[in-house]
Amino acid sequence: MSRIGVFICHCGENIGRTVDCEAVTEALKDHPGVAFTEDYKYMCSDPGQQLVKKAIEDNDLTGVVVAACSPHMHEKTFRRACDQAGLNKYMCEMANIREHCSWIHEDRGEATEKAVDITRTIVEKVKHNQPLESIHIPVTKRALVIGGGIAGIQAALDIADGGHEVVLVEKEASIGGHMSQLSETFPTLDCSQCILTPRMVEAYQHPNIKLHTWSEVEKVDGYIGNFTVKIRKKARSVNEDLCNGCGDCQEACPAKRIPSEFEAGLGNRTAIYVPFPQAVPNIPVLDRQNCTLFKGRRKGLAKDACGKCKEACLKDAIDYDAEDTFIEEEIGAIVVATGFQLYSIGREQPEGLKGYGEYGYGEVPDVIDGLQFERLASASGPTAGAILRPSDGKEPKTVVFVHCVGSRDSEKGISYCSKICCMYNAKHAMLYKHKVHDGRAVAFYMDIRAAGKGYDEFSRRAIEEDGAEYIRGRVSRIFRDGDVVKVWGYDTLSQEQVVIDADMVVLATAMRPQDGVRELAQKLSVSTDEHGFINEAHPKLRPVETNTAGVFVAGACQAPRDIPDAVAMASATGAKVLSLFSADELEREPAVAIVNENTCIGCMNCAKVCAYGAIEQREICTVDGHVCGHVAYVNPGVCQGCGTCQAVCLSKSVELQTFTDEQIFSEINALCYWE
Amino acid sequence: MTDVAYYPGCSLHGTSREFDESLRAVAAELGIGLTEIADWSCCGASSGHTTDHLLGVALPARNLALAEAQGFDTVLAPCAACYNRLSAARLAIATEDGLAEQMPDILGHPFANSVDVHNAVELLRDASVTIEEKVAATLAPNPLEGVKLAAYYGCLLVRPFEVCGYDDPEQPTSMDEVIDACGADDVDWDMKVECCGGAFSVSRTASVLRLGRAIIDNARSHGAEAIIVACPLCHSNLDLRQKAMAQRGEEPMPILFVTQMVGLALGLAPVDLGLGRHFVDTEPLIARLVQQAAKRVAAEKLAKEEAAAKAAARAEKQKVGVAAGTSGAEGGEAQ
Amino acid sequence: MSAPSRTLATDILEATGINPATCYQCGKCSAGCPMASESDLRPHNVMRLVVQDRREAALSEQSIWLCLTCETCSARCPNACDPARVIDAVREMSIEAEVADMPRNVAAFHRAFLEQIRTNGRLHEMGMVMEYKLRSGDLMKDVINAPGMLSRGKLSFRAERIEGVAEIKRIFEKCGVTP
Known part of the structure; x- marks a missing residue:
């Protein structure tokens, strides 16, 4: 006969406000199998835990039910307490009467009744709990970092x-x-x-970092501590071992007018190219889409239309017939740091987003985005740092900066604040004024969001010292009128319509996750939000973990982030990975499926539905060693405890430990039969 | 081709009858059958919905109900204001709680809200291939060939997008496509979707003059020879009021309905298109365009004849040369 | 829980489905409003009055009658507040509450227009002009260049009257509108 202790927590007022905890205690007192009941204001407090321990010892309890918050919160706490009191920790369960009850109901009577029901179901479950042992699995102490921006580099360096x-x-x-x-x-x-x-150089030269550029993650198998990752090395057409980065191939390439991605379309590159002078590694790639030779091959020309780069290469590093190759890496932990892209101001938009027709759909040449301005202002950029407008190369004397383009605009599909634009707009206005002393910088903003160390001071400096004119109001229309770009705005502070004849307009466009993030997230079994940002496991307390154990997230792929945020997150993932790698084995909950070999008919339906590939076929032999059939076997290291196999098993031979059929039926019965 | 229910609306029976005349003429040329909805009533225009939302839905809905009862699935409402009100009513009844249930009682008729609403620009855009073919097949020289025309959409053809939705609300192209189909050049200008002052023509004429002036100035500065419209309100604000907004010595800017433009390209007579009904005289423009076209055609003809003559001469020469060469070769052989 | 008290914002929400609190006062509506230069209050100001529950100020505001219903504000609103529809609703309430202090000629125009529809089913422009002149008191102004209209065959002395006038009257009655 079970001797179960039931402990009801008030959680201060969190539960006590809507649930009559004394009444719940009273109702459970006479429930069959319950040997002890008690309610307490904060069961998770030290005295609360002591109460549980003492009750176990004094009453010789065989099981414990704590009616309190979600098991996500304190299951560990109470299981540890049971363990210390000598009770197998898997004999302890939580009845969630907070998130599932007190927080979501208003009527005290009904909420109390429901709390009693919830607690009873768990009591009935615990009656069928078995003492279990944790599972220990080995850890491969190698990390995968996806994305080589500042976040990825930082995470890689910290782990290395x-x-x-x-x-x-x-x-x-x-x-x-x-x-x-x-x-x-x-x-x-x-x-x-x-x-x-x-x-970048440090990462490249670090003996512990293996760098794969021009590569993507193809497939991820396994689980925390034991991932197998397949990486696609896209055909670079340049042999990385032979190439010495001399640049002769770029010189020789006749296709010289391809818009450079690095220069945000404001400069050109060749078809075989190193994206920028300090690139790491300094090894070119051949852009087959724009290469004369490959264009010819696609057209089916019998003879190659070009071959200049190969002729120019003294190292014979160029290989037109190179194909994508695949490598597999054994990995223990993964950091996702795929970064962001800017919202496009063009007409073509991905599903769910709309373009700005009122700003000319990006078709006005002197209306550019923030990254393009960065390239104009950059000493290494297409204008060598001179602010010159794209249409005619003239120095613009009036530049309008528009905040919140795409951001905070639910009608265009993005309701969130991109966080960094207020700051980079202030920076742009400043840089412009530093370079064009007689120029006019006008910024249209809704709110200035400059929360950060030295941030507000910085944006004030743009106004107070550098003379940027800040106008509070969104812009209604932007269009080209002869030589100028007309900007129709409104100053909500002086209550006037404002029309500015600008020479150039810079749109501070929203930060969006990179294309392909959803696909990558699927491969990693992590979730994304409505915008495609990767979800963290808990917004406050687990900000760099994901829902999948062993997969961490850093930088702007999780939400709009500036550099210090991204770097801080990256180092946090580094710490998480290092702590994971500090032990040789991982302890896991025994919530895994177990096959009863005596009844298994070997249909392998379970293997077909297992999303984690945890189930394999195993031969069974007679005493004298003859194979007489086969059954299913669940690898406890791989099993994630989802229970799908249990649902499809024809012979009822597979059971999820901690959630057996018997336990679930008992819970249902408790709801149906107790009044 | 298709038969549609035709909802002319009050303006096309009154102050904008040239829109009606030109539409009928062009539709006949393009093989589009128009059947006027029997006993149609006013859509209420802006006065309707400005005064009462329900009235603003019910007045247009009566016409949709009539078209439905008369067996049509599409209504053509050339007037932009009517188009907008009819479409808005259709959308409101489809989406707003309780309206669909209320309608039969308010209208005194059953109503299933099953009729689509189209405007004239949409109709012509969808027929642009036919227009191009017909224009090419017209014997008379196309007076619109290469003429710069500004497509003016105004408000009611494109906004709100949920109601109209057949074109981009900020950078529409449908009327420009029709202009191109007529062989003319669509002007890339800035006031395509700005408001002309709409219903304030009578009650706040000064506003209309200010707004209309900005539109005409912009079209002119972008080289337009005429502005093309598809809205009686826009037309009357820009045409009737133009004299009051013009400055001394300024060339008047003719304002043409899109159907009149198509009619001209198809070689229809200006009088059949109601072009004589405008306040800004269209005769000088048309005379100039016809003359230009005639000159162009004559020049083309001359150039063609000259080219043909040259080709003939060359062929003749070659023939002689070949003959000479042949005889020479023969001679050579003979030698 | 007690029922939330009626405010102008809740009335607007009920009438239009638009929550005026979604307006974050960015001013984009007013930046593109063609009548902003002639109005004391611009679209975002009207939204503000609604949010602040300043019913009297909003309903008696002349500027709401200067709205052209061109919908530019609503088309460009980043947060789907639909100022044009809200202003429409405020105008309706203004008429209902009889605090309407609409500019006399604008009101006269709308009334004249609706009266024409109610009696004939269609708009008779000549009739409407006469009606408008009477209602606005602008007797001498030649509002539409009538001689020019007549000579171009654009104006007719006879009204077109539909057969279903009774149905139109029914619609006006059911909607509770008397011009």
Whole structure:
């Protein structure tokens, strides 16, 4: 006969306000199998835990039910307490009467009744609990970092410095990400490349970092501590081992007018190219889409239309027939740091977003976005740092900066604040005024959001010292009128319509997750929000973890982030990974499926539905060693305890420990039969 | 081709009868059958919905109900204001709680809200291939060939997007496509979707003059020779009021309905298109365009004849040369 | 729980389905409003009055009668507040509450227009002009260049009257509108 202790928590007023905890205690007192009941204001407090321990010892309890908050919160706490009191910790369960009851109901009588029901079901479940042991699994102490922007580089360096190998995968030809495109950084006006490139070089030269650029994650199998990751190395057409980065191929390439992605379309590159001078690695890629030779091949020409780069290469590193290759890496932990892209001001938009027709759909040449301005202001940019407008190369004397383009605009599909635009707009206005002393910088803003160390001071400086004119109001229309760009705005503070004849307009466009993040998230079994940002496990307390154990998230792929945020997150993931790698084995809950070999008919339906590939076929032999059939076997290291196999098993031979059929039926019965 | 229910609206029976005349003429040319909805009534225009939301829905709904009862699934409402009110009513009844249930009682008729509403620009855009073919097949020289025309959409053809939705609300292209189909050049200008002052023509004429002036100035500065409209209100504000907004010595800017433009390209007579009914005289423009076209055609003809003559001469020469060469070769052989 | 008290904002929400609190006063509506230069209050100001529950000020505001219903504000509103529809609703309430202090000629125009529809089913422009002149008191102004209209065949002395006038009257009655 079970001797179960039931402990009802008031959670201060959180539960006590709507649930009559004394009444619940009273109702459970006479429930069959219950040997002890008690309610307490804060069961999770030390005295509360002592109460549980003492009750176990004094009453010789065989099971414990704590009616309190979600097991996500305090299941560990109470299981540890039981363990200390000598009761197998898996004999302890939580009845969630807070999130599932007190927080969501208003009527005290009904809520109390429901709390009693919830607690009873768990009591009935615990009656069928079995003492279990934790599962121990080995850990592969190598990390995978996806994305080689500043967040990915930082995470990789921290883990590598901690003494563990890191595989860093970057889909572009070079690491560096968006930070390498920036001119100066707020709020210190540090030269972006000057502070970034040392980190890039360090990552490249680090003995513990294995870098795969021009590569993408193809497939991820396994689980925390034991992932197998398949990486696609896209055909670079340049042999990385032979190439010495001399640049002769770029010189020789006849296709010289391809808009450069690095220059945000304001400069050109060749078809075989290194994206920027400080690229890491300094090895070109061949852009087959724009290459004369490959264009010819696609048209079916019998003879190759070009071959200049190959002729020019003294190292014979160029291979037109290179194909994508795949490598597999054994990995223990994964950091996702895929970064962001800017909302496009063009007409073509991904599903769910709309363009700005009222701002000309990006078709007015002197209306540019923030990254384009960064390139104009950058000493390494297409104008060598001179602010010259794209249409005619003239120095613009009036520049309008428009905040919140795409951001905080639910009608265009993005309701969130992109967080960094207020700051980079202030920076742009400043940089412009520093370079064009007689120029006029006008910024249209809704609110200035400059919360950060030195941030508000920085944006005030743009106004007070550098003379940027800030106008509070959104812009209604932007169009080209002859030589000028007309900007129709409104000053909500002076209550006047404002029309500005600008020479150039810079749109501070929203930050969005990179394309392909949803697909990557699927491969990693992590979730994304409505905008495609990767969800953290808990917004407050687990900000760099995801819902999948062993997968961490850093930087702007989780939400709009500036550089210090991204770097801080990256180092946090580094710490998480290092702590995971600090032990040789991982302890896991025994919530895994177990097959009863005596009744299993070997239909393998379970294997077909297992999303984690945890189920394999195992032969069974007679005493004399003859194979006489086969049954299913669940690898407890791989099983995630989802219970799908249990649902499809024809012979009822597979059971999820901690959620057996018997336990579930008991819970249902408790709801149906007790009044 | 298709038969549609035709909802002319009050303006096309009154102050904008040239829109009605030109539409009928062009529709006949393009093989589009128009059947006027029997006993149609006013859509209420802005006075209706400005005064009472329900009235603003019910007045247009009566006409949708009539079209439905008369067996149509599409209503053509050329007047932009009527188009907007009819479409808005259709959308409101489909989406707002309780309206669909209320309608039969208010109208005194059963009503299933099953009729689509189209405007004239939409109709012509969808027929642009036919227009192009017909224009090419017209014997008379196309007076619109290469002429710069500004497509003016105004408010009611494109806004709100949920109601109209057949074109981009900020950078519409439908009327420009029709202009191109007529062989003319659509002007890339800035006031395509700005308001002309709409219903304030009578009650706040000064506002209309200010707004209309900005529109005409912008079209002119972008080189437009005429402004093309598809809204009686826009037309009357820009045409009737133009004299009051013009400055001394300024060339008047003719304002043409989109159907009149198509009619001209198809070689229809200006009088059949109601072009004589405008306040800004269209005769000088048309005379100039016709003359230009005639000159152009004559020049083309001349150039063609000259080219043909040259080709003939060349062929003749070659023939002689070939003959000479042949004889020479023969001679050579003979030698 | 007690029922929330009626405010102008809740009335607007009920009438239009628009929550005026979604307006964050960015001013984009007013930046593009063609009548902003002639109005004391611009679209975002009207939204503000609604949010602040300043019913009297909103309902008696002349500027709401200067709205052209061109919908530019609503088309460009970043947060789907639909100022044009809200202003429409405020105008309706203004008429209902009889605090309407609409500019005499604008009101006269709308009334003249609706009266024409109610009696004939269609608009008779000549009739409407006469009606408008009487209602606005602008007797001498030649509001539409009548001689020019007549000579171009755009104006007729005879009203078109539909057969279903009774149905139109029914619609006006059911909607509770008397011009």
